[in-house]
Amino acid sequence: MSGNAAPTLETARVVSQEALTEDTMSLWLEVSFVPKARPGQFVSFYLDDPSRLLPRPISICDFERRLSLLRFVYRIAGEGTRQLSLLRTGDSVRVMGPLGNGYPMEEMAGKRVLLIGGGLGIPPMLGCLTDAYREPCDRESFRLPPKAVNAALGYRSAPFMLSDFSEKTHVYLATEDGSAGVKGNVLTAIREEMAPSDLIFACGPKRMLAAVASYAAERCIPCYVSLEERMACGVGACLGCVAKTKSEDPHYHVPYRRVCTDGPVFYAPDVDFS
């Protein structure tokens, strides 16, 4: 599985869950696999409902590594996430993780990093920020200077999770309706405030990612984007979740990569956004 650590299947304990907005939930889970999890990876949530077979993929939003906790922030998008939103402290939920590759955190060393998140692509950016400043550990032994990692966040309207970021770093903020920060999308904010960067990690709607990818390409900034696709197995077995890439898959010899195992994070120049 392209060098990813083998995932763990387990019953996790719900530590807490709260609503951030009318339809956005923040969930903390205690799981055994925190040590091998990295920012940008995701977890499959199995529902306690035999009529809904497929796991719901949700990105890891944040880490509390000492307590073995992971945070998830998700939108109630349909019946599956509605059922997840009912979980309360002490409940259990069947999960599998960590899944996918995650962002290449080691590339942050010595760089000014811009984390770009749009909408429900914002949560995984927080994990990148947290892990960038975690105490050096055996896996990623580099220490970034303060303010080396900044965030650019784009919302439709009222921001959520804003203080999670602004407590730790500078935030370039944009809202589509102009209710906070710059009116427009996240690239408007980046351009207007001339956000410096020599490495970009991004997650958000596909249109935003395509725009970020071409912004980065014009400036020769290495850029990694996290893609979303409909999934069934979540572990690379069903070939349901492929994304079009410019290079060939080394095993399948076709220009399709599995988002669940080869992604969700891709080197932006390799993604075929057409």
Place this chain on the structure above:
Amino acid sequence: MRPDLSVCIAGVTLKNPVMTASGTFGSGKEYGAFFDISRLGAVVTKGIAPVPWKGNPVPRVAETPSGMLNAIGLQGPGVDTFMAEDLPYLAQYGVPVIANVCGHSEEEYLTVVEKLSDTDVSMLEINVSCPNVREGGIAFGTDPGKVCAITQAVKKITKKPVIIKLSPNVTDIRETAKAAEAGGADCVSLINTLIGMKIDVRTRRFILANRTGGLSGPAIHPVAVRMVYDVSHAVGIPVIGMGGISTAEDALEMILAGATGIAVGTAFFHDPQAAVKVIEGMEVYLAEQKISSVRELVGAVS
């Protein structure tokens, strides 16, 4: 005494009747983290074509009540990569490997069959029932004449036991099963997926890029049990039953209906350990019912 789960299909002994359904188990590596693959009766591979196949555009999968639709379109690495990379990997488990073969034309099927005949695969499963490719697949599998012809052509060039995988998208599945038997098939497997469709009412668009997809999972289980029952009474060769099996009870139902072997497919997506649970559940059932061998149950419904 431990109950005997072993079965024999076309001269190949399986330590239990539980296999993986083609296309749901990747190249075999993916589920290795969740259970010991050597516990399976056999591993059935994803469809193998002569050359790499791209498959269909996304979205390729959609959840439906107690099931799912898929239109993967047989993305696969091609027979050469399969032989060089996947087969040696699977061989280490010491479990019989059943290679699932697909093609756009008779010639393509035969190219794959010929190459695989010189390998260690235990059996060949000829997929004449994929609903997600335009040529080959189901275009062969719904016409008894073509099923018979392709079976004969395959049998002529290989000594490996041949399983013909049947489509449920026909008026009477016994006709295609009999055609496979007449063509010399050693076994038939059923069912492949049922053609379905899902529409997003908000966007008024098809959910799958391919518009239609194959329905699988618990939703199709009763249909599969009925078809296995019908086919096992229409032919004299062994039947491998699949379609929505997720528990030992589902598997036993299929065996009582007439299946000698069974396969677990979509259930892996809901529970990666489903196949082992099926095996363990069958052992418990046989012990409780004081039945010494699972073979006594094949077709034993009355």
